[in-house]
Each structure stands twice: as structure tokens, then as C-alpha cells.
Amino acid sequence: MAQWLTGEVIENYAWNAELFSIRVKAQPFEFIAGQFVRLGLQHEGARIQRAYSLVNSPDDSVLDFLVSRVEGGKLSPLLHDLKPGQHIEVSQPPSGFFTLNEVPDGDSLWLISTGTGIGPYLSMLHTSIPWERFKRIHLIHAVRYAGDLTYQQQIQGWVADHPGSFTYQPVVSREDYPGGLRGRIPGLIESGELEAAVGDKLDTNAQVMLCGNPEMIRHAKEVLTEKGLPKNLRRKPGNVTVEQYW
Template sequence: MALDSTQTSDGFPIPAGVFAQTVTEVAHYTDRLFRFRITRPASFRFRSGEFLMIGLPNAEKPVFRAYSVASPSWDDALEFYSIKVPGGPLTEHLQKIREGDTVLMRKKPTGTLVLDALLPGKRLWMFSTGTGIAPFASLIRDPETYEKFDEVILTQTCRTVAELRYGQDLAAAVKEDPLVGEMAQRLRHYCTVTREDFPVRGRITDLMASGQLFNDLGVDPITPERDRGMICGSMEMLKDTKAALEGFGLVEGSNNRPDTFVVERAFVD
């Protein structure tokens, strides 16, 4: 539950406009990746796919960074998926949190990876690398995603096989979920690896350019009449995937100007 005091247990002030929430679960996947869940304020509302600023109560002026909410908008807790950055001003400390610790979160969510920023379509592509899968972890657990699209394809590219585990576990679990499981049978999860042996190797943009992505899935190439896209990952990946979608005729949209694809440009450390 949220702390009622204006100070943390360590005596640091809780800044105005900030919730102080309790860590309820922490799971480490590799020496670089972990997820954690915190309590959700009763008054907090967000759209699946949005991000918010989170920090730790370990200084007079806490460091805040943007984190996509990985849990869906209906969940009673908030989940996050994070990279561990050696020497990072936030993640150096965040990776050490345990159940019962306090995490700070600003009260206003935002972001472009929301369904409202896309024009109606038939097939939704979610392109991610690494922890860029986090907003899609939210969206594939939201019934609205399947109500708006006949088919949902989530792609994730990582350096190693171990880094795929969070997404693989999630994609399997969502199909058994009592709320969205039946609808999520229409979800397809396409994984690629760049630095180890794996059934599919390579960057997603190269696999699009060669046509292997579409051949592997048994689908037609992307068209602006049918397809919508969302992109979240490294800066280089955003640039290259944006160019690839524009090559298929898609146009970047935003919250105030919906179109055929959207890009998230908020990053952790």
C-alpha cells in the first residue's frame, strides 16, 4: 500500500505529485534483466502501453526515469521490466530492490504506444527489442487490443536466447489468462536472436527486407490498408524499423494525430 507519510522510512521527503508504493514481487531473468511489481494507487489510471516516471527514495532529489507499465490497465498492481545498467543513476540501485521496499512513481502517465494513436486496421504488429517489449506486455493482456484487431503479431529481437524468456513466458501465459485467453489465441509471438544460435537469427528489419519474416509467419507483406505498427526498442532499432514501415507505405501517428504506426521514444537510463 502507499505510504501515508510525507517522508520515507529513510527520512527522505516524498516529492509533491509522487506516489510512494510498495514492491510486491521481484524476478531476475539474467544478469542484465529483471522485472518487478509494485502496489497500484487506487486513484491511478492509465492506458495500456503508456509509461510513467519512477524513482527511488534514496536522495533529497530522487532520480526519475521513464518506464513503460508492463501490466495491463485493468491489473490491480503495476509491473515493470528493466535492464540493469552498471553505474546507471537509477538502475544501479533499482536492480537491488526487494519485496517490501518503496518505489516512487509520478502521478501522470503518458506515451504514444496506445491504441488510440492508431487508425482502425485488421492486423497489429508490435516490434520490440530487449526491454522494449514492456509496453506490449501491457497491450497483449488488454481485451481492447483484440477487440480492435483481428490478428496481433508481437516480435522481439534480443542478443541472446536467455533474454527472450520474459516475453516467451508472457506470451504463453496470456493464452491461458481467464480474461483474454480466448481472444489471445490470435496472438503470434515471433522471436529472433542476433548473437547466438536460434531458429531465427537476425535483426527484424533485415528479416522484413528479405521477406523471411512474412514467409515464416505465412502472411502477406505489410500494407497501409490493413496493417498497423508499434515500435519500441533502442534508438537505432527505432530509426531502422520506422524507415522500414514507411517503406511499406505506413505513416507515423501520435495521440493527437492517429495514423498507421507509432513509435515510443522514452528510455530507461
């Protein structure tokens, strides 16, 4: 049974009208980059709760959550309206197996996400693990509009700090964006455009992580399987590790 910590909101940062990051100060706890907790709020006599990945480093004392306000949602509109100083509940212990210790070794690591699915990858990249294990890392983030591209300062810092070994490739589906690809992840994999953009091959030496929209994950897995990259399972290691983000 989950236990609950009481945290204090110290920042609610708006990336745009619907996308925001809640930063919370709470009693410290251990987690593995890529794991999630549940955020809860008391509302009309009951706790409303939902799972959110931790964006921050496991060493960071401030918890960071990337949230999209869902029209008609029970919790996200309440989270959107939180102000610094207000309280929020955080579940314990952290959960989930979408972590790098579940990913086999390889030459390259492809971190592919849509929307808020980029969150667990940012937590991973804050640690030394991916940089020590993989020669090349590609962070691919697909969104509808350029205004949905988050954490740009941090990402560009990694680009500058790891020339030749870290690539950031935005994908924007509904408008043109300088340096970005136009389209959807499965189609860009199938056409070879994604490989050409990052200058690397999706072959059996690659490890791919998929997080975000379930349709993207389903179609991308199919395309990757056709390329000879099977799903990674504990009983049968492969090349594609997935997280059903919602």
C-alpha cells in the same frame, strides 16, 4: 508538476543477471495500456528518477516494470538491488501517447520491440482492445540472447488461447534459438523473412507499432516507408506508430 505515490516492492524477479521485473503495490490509479510513469528513489539527498512503461494490465492492482540494469546508470543499479518490503516512489499522473487509441484501424497489428520495449505491448495484450479491433496480432520481440526473452508463460498462454489470430515471433541476434529468427528487425522486414515467419503481409492493411532501440526504430521506419507504410500522425493517419523508449 508530477505528484508522487509511495509504493512497496513486493517482488524483484530476475530474468537473468541484468534483466529484472519489479512488482510494486501502491495506491491504485488509472492509466491507458502503453503509458508510462516515473520510478524514483531517494539517494544521497536527492530523488533519482526515470520513466518506465507499465507492463501490467490497467485492471491489475500490482504494478509491473521490466528493467535492464545499465552499467554506470544512476537508477537501474539501485532498482536491481531493491528487496521486497522496501519503498519506491511512483509518479502521477501516467503519461504517453503510445496507446492503441492512437492507432488507426487495420486488419493486422504488428507489435515490434527490442529488449525491454516489449513492456507496453504486454500491458495492451492484457486488455480486450487489441483482440476486438484486429483480426491478426503479431508480437515480435528482438533480443541479443535467448535468456533475454521474458514473460514466456504469459505469451504462450495467449498463443494457446488465440490460435490463428495471435503469433509470437522471437528474434535473437547473437545465437540460434528454436523457432526464432536470427538477425535484426529492419533487415528481416526488408528481406521479407519476418512476413514469411508469421505468415502475413506488411501492407496498407497492417498497423505497426515500434518500441525499443532508437536505431531499430529509425531503420525500421525507413524500410516500412519504402514498403508504402508511412508514420502515423494525428494530423495525418498512417501505418507506423513509434515510441522512443530511451
